[in-house]
Amino acid sequence: MQVTVTVNGVPETHDVETRTLLVQYLREVRGLTGTNIGCDTTSCGACTVLMDGESVKSCTVLAAQADAHEIITIEGMAAADGTMHPIQQAFQEHHGLQCGYCTPGMVMAAASFLQEHPQPSEAEVREGLEGNLCRCTGYHNIVQAVLAAASPPEAVR
Amino acid sequence: MIPASFEYRRAGSVDEALALLRQDPDGTKLLAGGHSLLPLMKLRLATPGVLVDVGRIGGLSYVRDAGDHVAIGALTRHRDLETSDVARSEVPLLAHVAGQVGDPQVRHRGTIGGSLAHGDPASDLPAAVLALGGTLVVQGPGGTREVPVDGFFLGFLETALGPDEMLTEIRVRKGAAGWGFQKFNRRAQDWAIVGVAAVVGSDPRVALVNMGSTTVRARGVEEALAAGASPADAAARAAEGLDPPSDLNASTEYRQHLVTVLVRRALEGATTGRG
Structure with a gap:
């Protein structure tokens, strides 16, 4: 079947098998391998992307369901000149990663969460990221990074 | 994990979905958000020949x-x-x-x-x-x-x-007098090992998660509440007549005990208005 998906602002039309998962489509058809496949069972959140601005686990969405929708992946977060998105910046400054495998999903989940909760408490951040697993950090610095990204820009510095 | 092949159809209305279903009712599944069905299909526990996507039908989200x-x-x-x-x-x-x-x-x-x-x-x-x-x-x-x-x-x-x-x-x-919800799991985002949804008032109803092959009502608790029992006394009857599953997360006996604790908490929350 034919799907037209706008990914990071770029619409493209491709023929895909009906059973193609969104994460496969992003990685294999669009060549955007920043979105990782972790558990492949809707648990770990490594494959989180934004669909029409909201976080979804792309291992549990068909490419067909994303037809005519807008997807943002980790590759779409930085500005065209390479300036990192404030959430990426905050992850770097607060060392919110170790191996980095969960990071794209964490950043995308955080982006959606901060849209819904612009000024969250620490407890809200922890609950808001419950769909994303990190096996390295113990979450502490990830939570600090998201809290920093929620604050006005001067507070991040 | 990739689902088995299927034919994908998109329904624009309920009538269209029903017409598509009618062509092969037993070989067709309706797809809404897909968060129950797609995991089953990826594990090949469900292999529908036809998937009818109802997710774009307008007017059914309200x-x-x-x-x-x-x-x-x-x-x-x-x-x-x-x-x-x-x-x-x-x-x-x-x-x-x-x-x-x-x-x-x-x-x-x-x-x-x-x-x-x-x-x-x-x-x-x-x-x-x-x-x-x-x-x-x-x-x-x-x-x-x-x-x-x-x-x-x-x-x-x-x-x-x-x-x-x-x-x-x-x-x-509308207008339930008080309510409570309890969910116990060991990992964030996981399914409840046992869960309780309770509505109190003149017609108390207590429903349990993961305490049988379907969601079930705790009839003994409801009877006790209707007869004026305290939350603790009513909750003691929570596992009456129920044979919950035994799995990796908990044994049958564990669930039978846990449900009495969670029902008591749900009822105490409900009666004091804490939810």
Whole structure:
């Protein structure tokens, strides 16, 4: 079947098998391998992307369901000149990663969460990221990074 | 993990979905948010030949004040139910439980109709609707029928929905005096090992998650409450007549004990208005 998906602002039309998962489509058809496949069972959140601005686990969405929708992946977060998105910046400054495998999903989940909760408490951040697993950090610095990204820009510095 | 091949059809209306279903009722599944069905398909536990995507049908996502009850469109996502002003003020139990399903990503995709039609005894929303004594509106070739929730869940992943029918609306009564919800799990985002949705007042109803092959009512607790028992005394009867599953997370005996603790907490929360 034919799907037209706008990914990071770029619409493209491709023929895909009906059973193609969104994460496969992003990685294999669009060549955007920043979105990782972790558990492949809707648990770990490594494959989180934004669909029409909201976080979804792309291992549990068909490419067909994303037809005519807008997807943002980790590759779409930085500005065209390479300036990192404030959430990426905050992850770097607060060392919110170790191996980095969960990071794209964490950043995308955080982006959606901060849209819904612009000024969250620490407890809200922890609950808001419950769909994303990190096996390295113990979450502490990830939570600090998201809290920093929620604050006005001067507070991040 | 990739699902087995299937033919993908998209329905633009309920009538179109029903017409597509009618062509091969037993080989066809309806796809809404996909957060129950797609995991089963990826594990090849479900291999429908035809998938009818109803997710784009307009007009089936709403939470509406309908006088003595609240009407919820079957395609209403958990996130929309959780944040609905009507749900929060008129059926706060349901809004609260919608916010406890899975994780934010799941709540952005999963729908109440999909969750109920899937009929998983480990899911939270079926218990909430059972506690609220809801009614399910079902459309099929013969027209529309209303199914009381007490007759909807028939067995493990089995409901009163016929293979050629579609759940279109859920109705729940307003004005429950007090309510409580408890969910116990060992990992964030996981299914409840045991869960409890309780409504107290003149017609107490207590529904349990993961305590049998369907979501079930704790009849002994309800009887005790109706007879004026304290939350603790009523909760002691929570496992009466129930034979919950034994699995990696908990044994049957563990669940039979846990349910008495969680029912007591749910009832204490309900009667003191803490939720």
